[in-house]
Amino acid sequence: MKKPLDIIFMGTPAFAVPSLEALAAAGHRVLAAVTQPDRPVGRGRQLTPPPVKRSAQRLGIPVLQPEKIRTEAFVREMAALAPDVLVVVAFGRILPAALLNLPRLGAVNIHGSLLPRYRGPAPIQWALINGDTVTGVTAMLMEEGLDTGPTLCAREVVIRSEDTSATLHDRLSVAGAELLITALGGLASGTLTPVAQDDRQATYAPLLAKKDGRITWQKSARELACFIRGMTPWPGAYTFHGDRRLKIFRAQPLAAATDETPGRVLPGFEDELRVATGDGVLSILEIQGESGKRLAIRDFLRGHHLPPGTLLA
Numbered sequence: 001m002k003k004p005l006d007i008i009f010m011g012t013p014a015f016a017v018p019s020l021e022a023l024a025a026a027g028h029r030v031l032a033a034v035t036q037p038d039r040p041v042g043r044g045r046q047l048t049p050p051p052v053k054r055s056a057q058r059l060g061i062p063v064l065q066p067e068k069i070r071t072e073a074f075v076r077e078m079a080a081l082a083p084d085v086l087v088v089v090a091f092g093r094i095l096p097a098a099l100l101n102l103p104r105l106g107a108v109n110i111h112g113s114l115l116p117r118y119r120g121p122a123p124i125q126w127a128l129i130n131g132d133t134v135t136g137v138t139a140m141l142m143e144e145g146l147d148t149g150p151t152l153c154a155r156e157v158v159i160r161s162e163d164t165s166a167t168l169h170d171r172l173s174v175a176g177a178e179l180l181i182t183a184l185g186g187l188a189s190g191t192l193t194p195v196a197q198d199d200r201q202a203t204y205a206p207l208l209a210k211k212d213g214r215i216t217w218q219k220s221a222r223e224l225a226c227f228i229r230g231m232t233p234w235p236g237a238y239t240f241h242g243d244r245r246l247k248i249f250r251a252q253p254l255a256a257a258t259d260e261t262p263g264r265v266l267p268g269f270e271d272e273l274r275v276a277t278g279d280g281v282l283s284i285l286e287i288q289g290e291s292g293k294r295l296a297i298r299d300f301l302r303g304h305h306l307p308p309g310t311l312l313a
Contacts, residue, residue, distance in 0.1 A: 005105075005188060008083040009061075010034040014051045015169060016089035018177035019110055021055060023087065026181050030061045031081045036092055037065045070096050078102060085187070087180065088142060100142055105187055107142040110176040112169075114138060114154055116202035119147035124172060125165045126205040128230035131222070133159050135168070137176040139183035141194050148202075150194035152183045164232040164249075210235045217263035217312065221253035221280035239263070239312045246312070249294055250286040257281070265310040271298035275312060 004027050009020050012035050023030050033056035041048040056063045066074050075098045086107035088095065100107045113123035114136040127135040136156040143149040157175050159168060186192030213235040215224060228251050231237040238247045260266060260276035268274040273284040288294045289304060 003188070004028045005084040005184060006031055006082065007085055007087050007184075008032050008034060008078060008081060008103075009052075009056075009087050009089075010091040010095075011052045011087075011089040012036045012050045012092045013090050015112065015173045015176075016052050016091075017055045018173045019087065019089045019180050020052060020061075021059070022177035022181055024059050024061070028184070030056075030059070031083055032062045032064050034064045034066070034069075034078075034091070037067060069093060069099065075099060075102070085184065086142075087184075089176065089180075094144070094146070095142065097144055100144065108152070108180070108183055108187065109140045109142045109147075109149070110180050111138045111140060111147055112172045112176065113205070114156065115140060115147060115151055116197040116199065118205040119202055120205040121207045123205040124169050125208055125230045127159065128163065128165055128168065129227050131226040135159055135172070137172055137179050139179050148197060148199070150196050152187060152192045152194055153179060155179050164229050166233050208235050213237045215239045215248065215312075217275065218278040221277045221282040224277055224282050225251050225253050241306065241310065241312055245290050247288040247294075248284055248286070249288065251282050251284050254281040254283050261311065263312045265306055265308050265312065267308040271301060273297050273301065273306060
């Protein structure tokens, strides 16, 4: 690396941690890590620091956790650090112009898609739900719009057939960290030219909620397999047997046809669960009952009776 940069890092979840660690490993001076305040987590509502805070503390980087980032006091605090560049990775808030325009090199964001596809907060899940076979990460110069700034560089990442949003998240976070170091080097040396995004090609990846995970059996078996991969682990794909909620973690479409009602359990081998869909048959591979743990379907069926003719809804 040539001259190290003075950087303020803004990020919150696990996706941002490899980028923060890559900055430190590359010898850049991270003046502060700005992250969301500690939040109550789990059934015990225990106050828990975000992953970026824990990583910054391990690295000896000062941590800032403002409740609000649009105050004059916070902007002055950031300006006093005199950074060369802001690095923003999944911070979780829209930054005002007063912050974006503060550093001489601007604000660089790492986004988990090949922009302008999947602008917004859930690009990884939507790439899987839509059945994409390739996605990637993009380094972008930030503007006030949502993921609309000019791009600096990007890297493709192949989506594997067994990927869930968890496994794809981990690979993209590492690819994003590597891309960040490349982008900062090119930005500082003037060898990267920002390229405006083609807004006509833009798509949006809205945030998912728990209710979005309910399975619509009228979709095709292929669509549902992709849906389950995209919803795993969060918010989770689920269906109901009567009033019992069943969470499905893994499934695969079968080369079979049926004209049964979508959601109807079909005859099959005794250690498998075949379900009719709007187009084709879906084989459930991993499942969890309301009070049980995640099980392979053969183990689940030993304690739960779901005979052919049962209707999942």
